[in-house]
Amino acid sequence: MARIIGGFFTSHVPAIGNAIAKKQQNEPYWKPFFDAFPPVREWIGKEKPDVVVFFYNDHGLNFFLDKMPIFAVGAASDYVSEDEGWGIPTTSAFKGDPKLSWHIINGIVADGFDPVMCQEMTVDHAITNPMLLMYPDSNWPVRIVPIAINSIQHPLPGPKRCYDLGRAVGRAIESYGENLRVLVLGSGGLSHQLDGERAGFINKAFDQECMDAIAGDVSALNKYSALDVVEKAGAQGVELMCWIAARAAMQGRVRELRRSYHIPISNTASAVMLLSNEPVEAAKAA
Ligand code: DHB
Ligand code: FE
Numbered sequence: 001m002a003r004i005i006g007g008f009f010t011s012h013v014p015a016i017g018n019a020i021a022k023k024q025q026n027e028p029y030w031k032p033f034f035d036a037f038p039p040v041r042e043w044i045g046k047e048k049p050d051v052v053v054f055f056y057n058d059h060g061l062n063f064f065l066d067k068m069p070i071f072a073v074g075a076a077s078d079y080v081s082e083d084e085g086w087g088i089p090t091t092s093a094f095k096g097d098p099k100l101s102w103h104i105i106n107g108i109v110a111d112g113f114d115p116v117m118c119q120e121m122t123v124d125h126a127i128t129n130p131m132l133l134m135y136p137d138s139n140w141p142v143r144i145v146p147i148a149i150n151s152i153q154h155p156l157p158g159p160k161r162c163y164d165l166g167r168a169v170g171r172a173i174e175s176y177g178e179n180l181r182v183l184v185l186g187s188g189g190l191s192h193q194l195d196g197e198r199a200g201f202i203n204k205a206f207d208q209e210c211m212d213a214i215a216g217d218v219s220a221l222n223k224y225s226a227l228d229v230v231e232k233a234g235a236q237g238v239e240l241m242c243w244i245a246a247r248a249a250m251q252g253r254v255r256e257l258r259r260s261y262h263i264p265i266s267n268t269a270s271a272v273m274l275l276s277n278e279p280v281e282a283a284k285a286a
Contacts, residue, residue: 002100002176004277005047006257007250008040009186009214009243010133011270011271012056014125017088020132036260036272037133043257043274044134049183051097051143052134053104053249055166055242056126056187057151062118068153069116071165071254073108075101082122086129091128097143099175104145107172113165115146126242139208142183149245151188151238158226162241163219166248172223173249186214186246188239191232192268202269206232209259212238214273218247236268250277252257 016033019025025034061082063069079094098119105117127146135141147169150156157165173182188212193201210233213220221244229238247254257272 001184002171002173002178002180003279004173004250004252005181006277007186007246007275008130008134009271010130010274011189011244011265011268011269011272012126012129012187013266013268014083014086014088014129015266016129017086017125017132020136021089021174027081029241032262033265033270036258039258040272041134044183046220048181049142050180051100051145051181052185054127054130054146054185054187055245056146056148057239057242058148059124059126060123060152061124062148065153068150069148069156070150071113072116072118072148073101073105074118074121075105076095076119076121076131079121079123079127079144079146081128082164083124083128086125088125091132091138092140094127094140095130095143097145100180100193101145102170103176104169107175108165108168111168111171113168127237130185130187147245148276149241151236151261153240156226157241159224159229159241159244160197160222162245163222166245167251169245170251174251184246184249186243187243189233189237190240190269190271191234193234194236194267196235200267201234202263203232203234204263204269207269207271209261210243211261211271211273214243214247215259215275218244247275250275252280253278263264
């Protein structure tokens, strides 16, 4: 059976890709951010996931204001990186796992979700930057399943809906017959607002509350509406929904392995978390 071995959560600010390309990881501006990653890479190198199931938000590449699914699941065999103009070097394509994608789609539809099914999908900095942070040599040893959550066009799905989506995806993964080690990934956040009167808005207290909930009981965030999150985390801080869904997919005994928080990277409160997920039965036996 497939097993969710852990969750990795990271901001995906486009400038990260440029900093990697220019080898600026040790410059004073970037060092506090990049210092979070060697232990994450060490854990990933040891745990060797086969597939990364990404909860992320598309920034106008596949979907725009004219047609915006609330949730969309990739079922392609390749995902080409085509960022939407931040000047990030493009990477080699990511391999998909269409069979697992269709299993997840079937599972969540049976659970009452109506995702858009994407047999062709390109990906932006919300996928390429976390992949580069895990695998800086751009050799991708994993396949990916991207699950896009609308964070652009209102109405936005709120914490409870994204929590339920994550639970349904988690159930689907854990019921997959192949022996796969799956890492779930929440891409984006934490608090940030890129435009309007509150451009540059960051809310450290709310970010801490969210990270504590991600480490512990993520359903504690379900009391907030999508608009509460806009108010508390900023208009783009709603990328938090990707973290909520990824965390909700983890249904075993969860342990916090790493946490890092640094203000700001570009306009964003940058945050990184790594959690392990042990099957409840194994945890009981130990
Ligand atoms: C920034 C953050 C994002 O999440 C994004 O998608 C684009 C830009 C930023 O802080 O620059
Ligand atoms: Fe973003």
